[in-house]
Amino acid sequence: MAADGDRKPAKKLNLKENYALLTRGLGWEPSYQKKEDIFRTVDFEGVKIHDWDKWEDPFRLTMDAYWKYQGEKERKLYAIIDAFQQNNGQFNVTDVRYVQALKVFLNGIVGLEYASHRGFNILGRELPGVGPRIAAQMQAIDELRHATTQIHAISHYNRYFEGMAEFPHQFDRVWYLSIPKSFFEDAVASGPFEFIVAISFAFEYVLTNLAFMPWMSGAAFNGDMSTVSFGFSAQSDEARHMTLGIEVIKFLLEQDPANVPLVQKWIDKWFWRGYRLLALLATMMDYMLPKRVMSWSEAWTIYYEENGGALFSDLARYGIKPPKYADVTVKEKHRVSHEMWSVFYTVRDALGFPIWLPSKEEMDWFSEKYPETFDRYYRPRFEYWRELEDKGTPFRSSTLPKLCQVCQWPCLYTEPDDASEFVHRQGEYQGEIFHFCSDGCSDIFHDEPEKYVHAWMPVHQIYQGNCFKEGVDPSAADFNPMAAALDYMGIKPGVDGGSMRDHVDAQRWESWTARPANMHEGAITDAVRKTT
Amino acid sequence: MSRSAQPVFIALQANNDTLAIIDAIHEDNPNAQVNEYPAMVKIDCPGRLVIRRESIEERMGRSFDLREMQINLISLAGEVDESEDEFILEWKTA
Ligand SMILES: [Fe+2]
Ligand SMILES: [Fe+2]
Ligand SMILES: [Zn+2]
Numbered sequence: 001m002a003a004d005g006d007r008k009p010a011k012k013l014n015l016k017e018n019y020a021l022l023t024r025g026l027g028w029e030p031s032y033q034k035k036e037d038i039f040r041t042v043d044f045e046g047v048k049i050h051d052w053d054k055w056e057d058p059f060r061l062t063m064d065a066y067w068k069y070q071g072e073k074e075r076k077l078y079a080i081i082d083a084f085q086q087n088n089g090q091f092n093v094t095d096v097r098y099v100q101a102l103k104v105f106l107n108g109i110v111g112l113e114y115a116s117h118r119g120f121n122i123l124g125r126e127l128p129g130v131g132p133r134i135a136a137q138m139q140a141i142d143e144l145r146h147a148t149t150q151i152h153a154i155s156h157y158n159r160y161f162e163g164m165a166e167f168p169h170q171f172d173r174v175w176y177l178s179i180p181k182s183f184f185e186d187a188v189a190s191g192p193f194e195f196i197v198a199i200s201f202a203f204e205y206v207l208t209n210l211a212f213m214p215w216m217s218g219a220a221f222n223g224d225m226s227t228v229s230f231g232f233s234a235q236s237d238e239a240r241h242m243t244l245g246i247e248v249i250k251f252l253l254e255q256d257p258a259n260v261p262l263v264q265k266w267i268d269k270w271f272w273r274g275y276r277l278l279a280l281l282a283t284m285m286d287y288m289l290p291k292r293v294m295s296w297s298e299a300w301t302i303y304y305e306e307n308g309g310a311l312f313s314d315l316a317r318y319g320i321k322p323p324k325y326a327d328v329t330v331k332e333k334h335r336v337s338h339e340m341w342s343v344f345y346t347v348r349d350a351l352g353f354p355i356w357l358p359s360k361e362e363m364d365w366f367s368e369k370y371p372e373t374f375d376r377y378y379r380p381r382f383e384y385w386r387e388l389e390d391k392g393t394p395f396r397s398s399t400l401p402k403l404c405q406v407c408q409w410p411c412l413y414t415e416p417d418d419a420s421e422f423v424h425r426q427g428e429y430q431g432e433i434f435h436f437c438s439d440g441c442s443d444i445f446h447d448e449p450e451k452y453v454h455a456w457m458p459v460h461q462i463y464q465g466n467c468f469k470e471g472v473d474p475s476a477a478d479f480n481p482m483a484a485a486l487d488y489m490g491i492k493p494g495v496d497g498g499s500m501r502d503h504v505d506a507q508r509w510e511s512w513t514a515r516p517a518n519m520h521e522g523a524i525t526d527a528v529r530k531t532t
Numbered sequence: 533m534s535r536s537a538q539p540v541f542i543a544l545q546a547n548n549d550t551l552a553i554i555d556a557i558h559e560d561n562p563n564a565q566v567n568e569y570p571a572m573v574k575i576d577c578p579g580r581l582v583i584r585r586e587s588i589e590e591r592m593g594r595s596f597d598l599r600e601m602q603i604n605l606i607s608l609a610g611e612v613d614e615s616e617d618e619f620i621l622e623w624k625t626a
Contacts, residue, residue: 015615058613060614072604212571220570232572232606235606235607236603239606240602255618306539307609313538313623314538
C-alpha cells in the first residue's frame with residue numbers, strides 16, 4: 001500500500017451516479033446484429049420513441065440494493081407466516097366465511113402474479129432502453145415472489161380447508177376463473193407498450209391499491225396476519241411497479257405527440273377491463289369479510305375517484321383525459337358487489353367455494369353504506385331467498401349464465417341509469433352475433449374484433465362438449481353434462497361449492513374451534529351448541 | 533410549473549419501525565393527514581409530501597438509508613423523486 005500511500009480514496013458515488021452506472025452503464029450498442037433484429041416487437045404498435053436516454057427511473061434502486069431489501073422483506077414476511085402457523089392462526093380468524101375469500105384469492109389471483117412474471121420477463125428482453133429493461137427484470141422477479149409467497153402462506157390453510165389444493169388446475173379450467181386469466185392473456189397477447197400500459201399503469205397504478213390496501217387491511221381486521229403480511233409485502237413492490245407505469249406513460253407522451261391517442265385508447269380499454277376484473281374484489285370486500293373496514297363504495301371513492309382523479313388531473317397537461325366510462329364505475333359502485341353476490345348465490349353449485357345469504361347484521365350495514373340501493377333492490381331479494389331456504393326450497397339456477405365476449409363475466413350488470421334493467425348489448429362480426437355486459441366491453445370488441453372472436457368462452461365450450469375429461473362418453477344413458485363439466489374443472493359437488501350451512505368447512509370449523517361458522521347466525525352443529 | 537393541490541399519499545405498515553418515519557413525516561409536512569387503519573397507516577397530503585432522511589435519523593438515533601422504507605412501505609401515489617436526502621411525492625400541475 002506504500003506506493004499508493006497518498007492517493008485519495010475515490011469519492012463515494014451519490015445515489016444518482018451509482019444508479020446511472022449500474023443501469024445505463026450496463027447497456028451496450030450492438031455491433032454485429034441489427035437493432036431491429038434484436039428488438040423485434042418494439043415498432044409494430046406504432047409507438048414512436050426518439051430517445052431512450054430521456055427515460056428516468058424514479059426509484060434509484062440498483063440490483064445490489066434490490067437484493068438486500070427484498071431479502072429483508074422476505075425474512076420479515078416468513079417470520080410472521082411462521083408465527084401464524086405455529087399459533088394455529090387459521091382458527092383465530094373471525095369465522096370460516098373469511099377463509100372462502102382466500103380460495104378466491106388463491107384460485108383466481110395467484111395465477112395473475114405468475115402471468116405477470118412471464119409478461120415482465122418478455123419486456124425485460126424486448127424493451128430497447130436499459131433503464132426500463134432493468135426495471136422490468138426486477139419486476140419479473142417481484143411477481144414470481146408474489147406468486148410463491150402467496151402459495152406458501154395459503155398452503156397452510158389448505159391443510160384444513162377444502163377448495164385450495166388444485167389451484168393451478170382450477171385457474172386454467174373453472175368457468176369464472178377465465179375472467180382473471182383472460183385479462184392477463186389478452187394483455188400479454190398485445191404489444192410491449194400496450195402490455196405495460198395495461199398492467200403497470202391501468203391495473204397496478206390505478207386499480208391494485210384497492211386489493212392490497214383496504215382488502216388486506218380487512219384481512220388483518222379479521223385476524224389473518226399471514227395474508228395481510230404477504231399482501232403488504234407484495235404491495236411494497238407494487239409501489240415500484242406503479243411508479244414504473246406512470247414513468248412509461250409520461251415517457252411515451254413526451255416522446256411524440258402521435259403516441260397520445262394510442263396511450264389514451266389503451267388507458268380507456270385497460271381501465272375498463274381492470275375495473276371489470278375488480279368486481280370480484282368488490283364482492284370479497286362487501287360479502288366475504290365477516291368484519292369490515294370499509295365498503296366497496298367507500299373504497300372506490302378514496303382509491304379511484306380521489307387518487308385516480310389526482311393522477312388524471314396531472315396527466316391533463318399531455319392532453320390525456322380520464323378513462324372513458326369512469327362515470328359508469330361511479331354509478332355502479334352502489335350496486336356491483338350486490339349484483340355479483342346474487343349471481344354467485346344462484347350458481348353456487350358450480351363454484352369452488354360455498355355461498356351464504358347476508359345476515360341481518362350485514363344487511364343493516366349494507367342499508368347504511370348503500371342508502372340509495374340496498375333496501376330498494378337487494379334486501380327484498382335476499383329476504384325472499386332466505387324465506388325459500390327456510391321452506392326447504394332454496395332458489396338455484398340450473399343453467400349457466402350468458403357471458404360477455406370481452407370480460408367473460410356473466411352479463412349480470414344493470415344499466416348505468418337503471419338498476420332494475422340488465423344491460424344487454426350485442427354486435428355482429430362476419431355474420432356472427434356477440435354479447436357484451438356493457439358499452440365499455442362492446443367498444444373494446446369493435447375496436448379489435450379479430451382478437452376477441454377467438455376468446456375461449458367457458459360456457460360456450462361447456463355447451464359445445466369441449467369440457468369433459470378424456471374417456472367420458474356423452475352418449476351414455478346416465479350421462480350428466482353438468483356433473484361431467486364440473487369434474488373437468490376440478491370442482492367436486494358438495495365439497496367445493498354449494499351452501500355454507502351444509503358445507504364441510506363449516507362443520508369442521510365448529511368442531512375444531514367450538515365457535516360458530518357464521519359469527520352472526522349461531523352454530524349449525526352440536527359441537528358449538530354444547531359449549532356455548 | 534405550478535404546484536397542484538391534488539392529494540399524494542404514502543402508506544406504511546403500522547409497526548415499531550415506522551413510528552419514527554411517520555412522526556418525521558408528520559412534523560416535516562404540516563398539511564399531512566395521518567389516517568390509521570388495521571395494520572396500516574396512510575398519510576395523505578395535498579400536492580406534495582417530503583420524507584427527509586435527517587428527520588428520520590434524529591428520531592431513530594441511527595443512520596437511515598431512505599431505501600430502507602421499502603421494507604415497510606405498502607403503497608404510494610404521486611410522482612416519485614428520490615435522492616439520498618429526500619424522498620418526494622408530488623403532482624406537478626394543478
Ligand atoms: Fe404482483
Ligand atoms: Fe406488480
Ligand atoms: Zn364485459
